[in-house]
Amino acid sequence: MRAASSALGRAGRYAPMFSGSGAGATIPLGAFTGAADLPEDALSSPAAIIDAFSRRRTSTVLIVDDVDCLDEASLHVVVHLVATTRLPAILGAQDLTTSPGPIRRLYDSGDLSEWPLAPLSDGEAAELVRAELQGDLTPTTLTDVLTAGRGNPLHLREVIRGSVLRGRLVETEHGWDLRGTPVPTPRLAQLVGERFEGLDQASLDAATLLAIARELPAHAIGDAERRALARADVIEPSPGGWVGLSHPLDAEYLRSRCSTALWHEFVGEVVAILRKEATTGRPRSRRQAELLALDHDLPVDVDALLGLAEHALGAFDERLALRAATAVIATDRTRAHAHRIAGMAASVLGMEEDALASAADEHFATARDCARSDPERTAVALAHAEHLALRRHDGEGALAVLRTAEGSVDDPECLAHLQSASVRWSMVAGMGGGPISAPDGVSSPESVVGLITAGVSGVIAGPLQDAVAFLPRLRDVPDDLVAMVPGGSTLIDLTASMALSYTGDVLATRARLEQQIAAAQQDAPEDLGVWEYALGFLELLSADAVRAYELGRSAAAHLAWRDSTGLHAPALALTAAAATATDRPVEARKLVESIPEPATADPKVVMLSSWSEAWQLKEDRRPAAAAERLMTTAQWLLDDAQHTFFGGMTAHCAARLGHQVDEAADVLRTARSRAGGGLLRLLTRHADAMSTSDVETLDAVAADARELGVVTTAADTWAWMARSTERTGGTDLTSRRYQTASDALRADVPGMALWSTGPPRPATLTERERQVADLAARRYTSKEIAELNGVSVNTVTNQLASAFRKLGVSSRAELREVWGTDG
Structure with a gap:
């Protein structure tokens, strides 16, 4: 208005x-x-x-x-x-x-016309919120604010303003971040409060209990009050016969009408109800009860509070996890479990605050001293190693912690967990490793980590079939166990996506990753950077470097905010590589300089950095030096780091350059024998055919690559074949056919990063010229083409003449030989 x-x-x-x-x-x-x-x-x-x-x-x-x-x-x-x-x-x-x-x-009477206003879409609401704050929000905050606003522009503005005024919405280096729940301005609270006019005091008190509890069993509210609230559209049903408020902003209005003493009294009532109901198999009720007790200085159940801390950690609410664990430690400083959770939470938060990073080290040291059993020592060592490897980028330090723990435990299952973690961080540190055996059973967070690690190992070192075999077991792990492993669900899904990509089906993998990004934007913003990185990596190596750059930038920003998988440094390296490939050398250099020194040993960072350096050498017209750089890295990835697939993909880039092809073929054959999978099979066929100049096989490989979505390989292969045919005395039309196939792919994906070097191509066909040439190759007459396109025959004749000139053909017969009658 x-x-x-x-x-x-x-x-x-x-x-x-x-x-x-x-x-x-x-x-x-x-x-x-x-x-x-x-x-x-x-x-x-x-x-x-x-x-x-x-x-x-x-x-x-x-x-x-x-x-x-x-x-x-x-x-x-x-x-x-x-x-x-x-x-x-x-x-x-x-x-x-x-x-x-x-x-x-x-x-x-017709004096007024109705103009219904539909709620804003999520995209429109997000734009409004960004404009209001003149900045971005962290992904979780954006989701919470959009949920509170429900597409209503007035509500969105007032929630933003109210949350800023109350100090709940604060600006951080990662964007505006919400500390707590969104709150409306007094003006909006008044508007919301009008919905409660006409309700009696008993009904208002019942609604206040719901505002505190979030949801309660229906029988905890009197029948009359429940019906009155339902008629006023204040409550809605929840699964299991429970009810909750229908609008999140109602809670703030109901809070505003209570004195501090009355609110505290209501909280005590709710805590008693929820603790009683927790015995009926509703664990989130018990967690809510302990959270309320913690917030309002009521007596807490220490064991339940520790469960709340562990759940909060798995749900990426590290501040709550740290607060709850610290409260447990205040009652008993010898609880190793509490120190471990506090250390893990402080580790993640330490990305923003150096003091918390130091606090994490102290908590892990205390947890190690307080641990009394083999499972406790193992859990502490695994968490401490993850802190060192992911936050400190210290793979060697992580290994040292694990090996020390191995010397202090006797339980075979605990030893297996420690050994599998050692292999995992050896791989991350670029120090090799070996095959990881999956645990026989899954009954604890540590065994879940062991199973996930075995699956991840399969998609790093191979064999791929072992990783695929692990996936059903990973999917069968109970959700409550997976939830106790920070980032566990994401790692399971990421393993499945990596396994799919190594089959060679890039199109299917891209579709899956795009679905994961959309789902993360809606339901799991803390995972967004992981999926953006995965899709950006796929795009750089198989399709579109421009899109890889955009995805890399977004992934790096999101992973700087939340990184449960250690992908922030690789995301910086990915963005640098894509920046190099899209002619942004200054930005690429700054990105490389921003990667922490310990993280430069991460094989993902090594591979992408090598890719970037080789690309620059290729651009400087030093293809032999570029190939040597790629092959040195490929051999290291294969033999030392045991990142089999990465080694094969890096060698493939050298083969596409047309230098050190025999060496690249050797690496790819070794990688394929170790890891298997359709992708390495395709890349090995390519290198072997390049080594022997087998044009027929290369043509088939390029066609297969195009069908699978590996369009950079297809375009590079056909471009190399065009030049090779010219050098070996092949027909001019055959050379042009290969070049036309390459140019067609480049026209579809202009952002491809191609390794094939050659003279600049003449102007490619316009979209209309491509359509006309395609129809002509399929034996359509000029009159038929004109009718299909709604133009004159004269226009078609001119378009065909231009296409003929660019393709270097002089007749439709030559066009069919160059273009191919299948288009």
């Missing part, structure tokens, strides 16, 4: 805005009180206001919001101005069917 008033004002119209309100509904002409542009005596009667507007009817548009909250006199004025004076007006109401009778009659 305000936007409409401002727009009309800029257009030279007088467009005053008035609004009904719950408080003003009892004041005659209350909606017009304070109007600066009305004569002094206008508020003396409805007739005076009507007269004042009638004198300006040709230049005035009346804007009235919340007409359902107008006092009787104001409503009379509005109806008379619209129906009798015919004053142009814009009236706002929550719902036409619940508007006052006089407004509905205006609609029935």
Whole structure:
């Protein structure tokens, strides 16, 4: 409404805005009180206001919001101005069917037209929120704010402003971050509160209990109160016979109407109800009870509070995990489990605050000293190793912690967990490793980690079939166990996506990763950077370097905020490689310099950095040096780091350059024998055919690569074949056919990073020229082509002539040989 008033004002119209309100509904002409542009005596009667507007009817548009909250006199004025004076007006109401009778009659008589306003889409709401804050929000915060606003522009603005005023929405280096729940401004709280008018005190008290608990069993609320709240659309059912508030902003209104003492009394009631209900198999009720007790200084159940801390850690709420674990430590400093959780939470938060990073080290040291059993020592060592490897980028330090723990435990299952973790961090540190055996059973978070590690090992070192065999077991792990492993669900899904990509089906992998990104944006923002990195990596090596750059930048930003998988440094390396491939050398250099020194040993960082350096050598017209750089890295990845697939993919880039092809073929054959999978089989066929200049096989490989979505390989292969055919005395038309196939792919994906070097190509066909040439190759006549495209035969003739000239052909017969009759 305000936007409409401002727009009309800029257009030279007088467009005053008035609004009904719950408080003003009892004041005659209350909606017009304070109007600066009305004569002094206008508020003396409805007739005076009507007269004042009638004198300006040709230049005035009346804007009235919340007409359902107008006092009787104001409503009379509005109806008379619209129906009798015919004053142009814009009236706002929550719902036409619940508007006052006089407004509905205006609609029935045709004096008003309904203009329903649909809620903003998530994309539109996100843009509004960013504009309001003049900056980005962290992904989780954006999700929480959009949920609170429900697509209502007014609610979104007031939630943003209220949350900033209350200190809940704070600006951080990762964007605006929400600390707690969104809160509305007093103005919005008043509007929300109008929904509760007419409810008796007992019903309001019941709603307040729900506001505190989030949800309660239906039987905990009296039947009369529950029905009254349902009629007012205040509550909605939850699974299992429970009920909750229908709108998240209702909680803040209900809180505002309670004194501190009364609210505290209600909290005590809710804690008692939830603790009692927790015995019926609803663990989240027990967690909510302990969270309320923690927030309001009520007696806590230490074991339940520790469970809350562990769950919060798995749900990426590290601040709550640290707070709950610290509260447990305050009651008993010898609890190794609490120190371990506090260390893990401080480790993640330490990405933002150096003091917390140091606190993490202290918690892990105390946890190690307090551990009394082999399972406790193992859990502490695994967590400490993850802290060192992911946050400190210290793979060697992680190995040292694990090997020390191996010397202090005797339990075979614990030893197996420690040994599998040692192999995992050896791989991350680029120090080799070996095959990881999966645990026989899965009954603890440590065994879940062991099973995930075995699966990840399969998609790093191979054999791929072993990783695929692990996937059903990973999917069968109970959700409550997976939830106790920070990032566990993401690692399982990532393993499945990597396994799919190594089959060679890039198109299917891309579709899956795009689905994961969409799902993360909606439900798991903390995972967004992982999926953006995975898709960016896929795009760089198989399709579109421009898209890889965009995805890499976004992934690096999101992983700087939340990184449970250690992919922040690789995301920086990915963005640097894509920046190099898209002619952004200065940015690429800055990105490389921002990678922490210990992380430069990560094989993913090594591979991408080598790719970037080789690309620059190739651009400097030093292809032999570029190939040597790639092959040195490929051999290291294969033999030392045991990243089999990465080694094969790096060697493939050298083969596409056409240098050190025999060496690349050797690496690829070794990689294929160790790891298997359709991707390495395709790349090995390519290198072997390149080594022997087997044009027929290369043509088949390029066609297969195109079908699978590995378009960079297809385009490079056909471009190399075009030049090779020219050198070996092949027909000119054959050479042009290969080059045309390469150019067609490049036209479809102009952002491809191609390793094939050659002279600059002449201007490629336009989209229309490609369509016409394709139809002509399929033996359509010029007249038929003209009819299909809705143009004249003359136009088709000119387009074909231009296509012939660019393709270097002089007849349709030559066109069919160059283009191929299958298009």
